[in-house]
Amino acid sequence: MVFKWFLAVGVAASLAVTNAWPGLAAETPKRGGELTYMIPADGGPSLDGHKEATYAVLHATAPFYSVLVRVNPDNPASTTDFVCDLCTEMPTPTDNGLTYTFKIRTGVKFHDGTPLTAHDVAASWRKIVSPPKGVSSARENNFVMVDRIEDPDDTTVIFRLKFATLSFMPALADPYSYIYSKAILDKDMHWYEKNVMGSGPFKFESYDIGQSVKGVRNPDYYHQGQPYLDGFTAIFAPKQSVRVDAIRSDRAALEFRGLPPSARDQLVKELGDKITVQESDWNCGNVLTPNNSRKPFDDVRVRKALFLAIDQWRGAAALQKIANVRTVGGIVFPGSPFAATKEELQQIPGFWPDIEKSRAEARRLLKEAGQENLSFEMLNRNVDQPYIIVGTWLVDEFSKIGVKVTQKIVPTGPWLEAMRAGDFSVALEANCQNIVNPIADTGRYLPHDRYSENFAYHNDPVQVALYDKMLRETDPAKARVLMREYERQTLDIGAHQMMVTWWYRIVPMRSYVKGWKISPSHYLNQDLANIWLDK
Amino acid sequence: MSVSAPTRLEAISPIEATLTARRSRWARIRRFCGREMLGTFGLGIVIVMAIAGLSAEWIAPYNPTANDFAAMTEPPSWAHWLGTDQFGRDLLSRIIYGARTALIVGLSSAFVGGALGLVLGVGSAYFGGLIDMILQRFFDIMMAFPLIIMALAVVAIFGTGVHNVIIAITIPLVPRCARVVRSSALAIREVPYVDAARACGYSHARIILRHMVPNVVAPFLIMITAFVGQAILAEASLSYLGLGVQEPVPAWGLMLQGGAEEYASTAPWIAIFPGLAIMLAVLGINLFGDALRDELDPKLRNR
Amino acid sequence: MLTYVLKRILFVIPTLIGAAALVFLLMRLIPGDICVVRLASGGSNVDARALATCHAELGMDRPVFLQFIDFVWGFFRLDFGKSMWSGKPVTAEIMARLPISLEIAILATVVAISIAIPLGAISALKQNTWLDVAVRVFAIGGIATPSFWIGILSIMLVLDVTSAITGHPWMPPIGYVPIWKDPIRNLSMAFLPAITVGYRYAAVSMRMTRSAMLEVMREDYIRTARAKGLINKIIINRHALKNALLPVVTLIGIEFAFLIGGLVVTEQVFNLNGVGRLFVQAVQNQDYTLTQALVMLTVTVFVVTNLVVDLLYGWLDPRIRYA
DSSP states (O other): OHHHHHHHHHHHHHHHHOEEOTTOSOOOOOOOOEEEEEESSSOOSOSOTTTOOOHHHHHHHGGGOOOSEEEOTTSTTOSSOEEESSBSSOOOOBTTTTEEEEEBOSSOBOTTSOBOOHHHHHHHHHHHHSOOTTOOOTTGGGGTTEEEEEEEETTEEEEEESSOOTTHHHHHTOTTOOOOOHHHHHHOTTHHHHOOOOOSSEEEEEEETTTEEEEEEOTTOSSTTOOOSSEEEEEEOOOHHHHHHHHHTTSSSEESSOOOHHHHHHHHHHHGGGEEEEEEEEEEEEEEEEOTTSTTTTSHHHHHHHHHHOOHHHHHHHHTTTSSEEEOOOSSOTTSTTSOOHHHHTTSTTOOSOHHHHHHHHHHHHHHTTOTTOEEEEEEESOIIIIIHHHHHHHHHHHTTTOEEEEEEEOHHHHHHHHHTTOOSEEEEEEEOSSOOHHHHGGGGSOTTTSTTOOSOOOOHHHHHHHHHHHTOOOHHHHHHHHHHHHHIIIIISOOOEEEEEEEEEEEEETTEESOOOOSOTTSSOSOTTOEEOO | OOTTSOOOOSOOOHHHHHHHHHHHHHHHHHHHHHHOHHHHHHHHHHHHHHHHHHTHHHHOSSOTTOOOTTSTTOOSOSSSTTOBOTTOOBHHHHHHHHHHHHHHHHHHHHHHHHHHHHHHHHHHHHHOHHHHHHHHHHHHHHHHSOHHHHHHHHHHHHOSSHHHHHHHHHHHHHHHHHHHHHHHHHHHHTSHHHHHHHHHTOOHHHHIIIIIHHHHHHHHHHHHHHHHHHHHHHHHHHHHTTOSSOTTSOOHHHHTSTHHHHTTTTOTHHHHHHHHHHHHHHHHHHHHHHHHHHHHOGGGTTO | OHHHHHHHHHHHHHHHHHHHHHHHHHHHHSOOOHHHHHHOBTTTBOOHHHHHHHHHHHTTTSOHHHHHHHHHHHHHTTOOOBOTTTOSBHHHHHHHHHHHHHHHHHHHHHHHHHHHHHHHHHHHHTTTSHHHHHHHHHHHHHHHSOHHHHHHHHHHHHHHHHHHHHSSOOOOOSSOOOTTTOHHHHHHHHHHHHHHHHHHHHHHHHHHHHHHHHHHHTSHHHHHHHHHTOOHHHIIIIIIHHHHHHHHHHHHHHHHHHHHHHHHHHHHHHTOOSHHHHHHHHHHHTOHHHHHHHHHHHHHHHHHHHHHHHHHHHHHOHHHHTO
16 A cells, blocks of 8 residues: 555656656567676775675676565666565565565576575575674665564565664665575675676676676576676776767767766767667765854854855756756655655745845844854865866855855865864765665764764754654655655754755667666666667 | 176276176077077066966956856857856966966975975085985985875875965975985085085085085076976876866866866867966976076087 | 995885885875775765774774884785775786786887987987977977876867768777787777877987987097098997987986886876776775885885986996996
8 A cells, every 4th residue: 555655656756857768668679789888987896795885896796696676677767666586576564564575486596506595585685684793784774674584494585674664675675785695605704705606687707807897698597588688898987088988989888877968968969869868866966064063053043044045946957067966956855755846845945946035144144143254164075076066166156145165175085084073164975875765865864973974963853853753654645744844854944954956867878778777876777687789 | 708798907987887797688688589599489488477377367357266157168259268168167267367376386386395405405415424315215215206195195184275286296396306406516515625614614504505505506497497397287187186276276287177078079178278278388488497408508508 | 336236225125114104104194994985885874883894804903003014024025915995915906907007108118219219319410400499399398298188189189080080989999908819909099098108208208318419419529530530420320329328218217117107197098997097096095005015116116217227327337336
């Protein structure tokens, strides 16, 4: 019942946010061909999806593995359409939402020939949810609701939860949750860091360090007919201009993360119908975070003034021409049923449609707080798209209320370190999630002692109480009302942090690549099983 | 010795002496220009750059950091002579202000690096022994050490900004200068009159300043001009790697980073003009430095 | 002579230890934590328990002094440990990328030498003519132009020109294959960076050749040979060039040492999977072991090259030996 409501709204929302060019209508897939694509990063650290958090690892290894459940690869823009990969059907939770029982497919084999059973699934999930000492699981936090995992026989896996929550199923669909072989894990929990052996649509062929990963078709793949490709080559190409040139000269067909608007415009202009572009809102956004525990940003008036200075609506409209940003939104991903509508958003200071009124109010607040000559240094990450561009825009916006801002742009390591140490005045950070899970995703706005990666360093018991209530609410309509209150507390009444532009994903690809559909997350839909080449 | 210097043995009036000296100085300069056409051309470029940098506020048509979202990536036109970048900022203005940044970075790094190198090099040569050995090893390490790590460390610890870029660029220049200065100073140290001066009780400082430093001035000056050029190039490379000056400060190297490559095919002027500016500036400085060396080098004087 | 050689070799050791201490210190002064960078998903979310496991795994919770001892002792044993980022042995990481960097360096040297020496010599012989001026401007252009700018423009040029002529834009391949497996593909990937780097290299060498030739031409023995009536060509080939080549060769040697480290920017521009790019990655990931190993590699190459050049110079030119 709950999921049907979700499904309806989710499908409607996903149709609204995805702009796919015509040509994706159903055609008969052709078998054969090699896909060459690029991974916009240097080679990732290890090959273990459970351990790592960078998309470089995911793009390189997802084709080799199966997962338990996943976002529907034919409808990846949906935030609520989850389907089975290794299970036989999506379960309905029992025991008031505390128990999820999965039936596992039979006849699935690992690439080395050994059969895959529920015991492998359970062992892999135990590694993810509660790894033994010395083994790390990068997303352990997402599964605090899981009490234990049982595998009573070869085809059944049972998840027992500590409390019922709407955020469990999206968490379970985490694309990094590869299913490993229990036999191998029992011998060596670290084996998968350096080796690949899964049950996915492609078999591992080779890995040239820092260069490329190659795979070939798995003839025994359990989804009949797939994969269509004979094989693939993934090349690590951290430099953007190289990636654009490669697509232009057909050295590679595409990259799966996203290119800026200038690249899209250039490719479309030059290649015309040889290029297809898919676009989508991205489950990533920049967050402006003043250090709430440092003067003068401990004064809510000063924070509010900063937020009011920003012309979100016109800024987003201009920035989308040069950066990967587009949609103005609140704390929830704009395509989700939990997100605020434009009318609801415009009630919040910082999103008022009249910018002159906002800026006048900002100046008034600064004067009241005695901070008319405010100047500060904004911490930013040295990545061009879109951090530096958004930062440069913000500096200009702040100057319009007389606040002088300089940017302190540092590499990723020092950027993270400064925020973790609280060693900054105002920081521009980002928030990206693997999968759209609004209730879990918005937990990051909770105070530091509750969510250790929140760098606003604020205290707000009202906010915490609202969130806890929402976390345990099982009626989506009521949860949405609570979400609006939580959002208001975060952005308006407490004014702890402010969203500045949600990102926008643009994936241009050569038109012969078919079958792949874009989603709000560059972590989703990467196993390449449904891709075919029209050559 | 200038050929037109007075050779008469009788006393000459002060006025005449001044006029002759001034005339001979002008004559020397004119001869220099005639002989070293390239050097003069180089000097001309440097002067243009200096004027641009000093009077940027008056001659630049637009504010270099003002975003103009209505005029993004426009090609060169009457409104914007060199076009605009992806934020709509006027490229000509940014290049003019960039001259100021380049001069500040170049001159500061060269002079601070040179000064430190001079002191260390002369000191190392004069005192010799253990001090010399330790300083030599120190120079070896600094010269062999890759610039990018130094720059990253400076940026990560102190943050970005013009001052910190200057620090990062100055560091590798010091040992290079010290080495050259040291070898010139070593030649002087062996001369007997240094020992005689010590015997007379003259202080170290006086000996160094009076005798050693003047001898190393010529190669030192030539090296400084080379350093200015190298510093500008180093700033460009560091900014390209994201370790130099930061947005929205107008600096030529920074203008080549990020946006320039992204728009290389659709808006090539964003990449072409800052690169040309760097090339011309360093070209001018090097041409002038070459001519200066040719002029000051005694062996080549009698051409 | 022997004492001179021994002393020079002995001096290498404190230089290396000093460099080791410097890089060790600098890396740890930079704020940031490789474990945080590695585990930060979604911008900045890091799992606390995973972080602790990572620290323990990488030995970052051991006292700093012990870490330094391990590093220096490992260096002398030629055991550079494992990369903190990937867990693979540092030697494997470097060896996987060395071939392409070496290839570019060697090709650039070939380009440089084949341009620099003839042009430099001609420029010296026809001093102050238009030819000389043209060569000098060409040389200074090479020194004055940022190499990455040339790289950017050259890629753009090749793409636009091939697109205009054939309608299909051409770009060098983005995956490296060794030269013995597919020489055409390999060379088509290497020629642009080699020329870009080689131009600058040639420029420096050209100027050195020119000034060395000029200096030699003024030497007394050349004047004597001319007075004796020897043909100019023989003078040049047998006497002038050979003696002029000495400083040129030393310069080429020194520049080659700089080249390996200096490939950093070039490899960024052309997206080559070489040692320079590994350097940038290692530094930005704050991978202590890998960065330390790379710095020691660069410093050692530099110091050894300098040593060899000094000794060679001392051996070839007796005047210097007794300085």
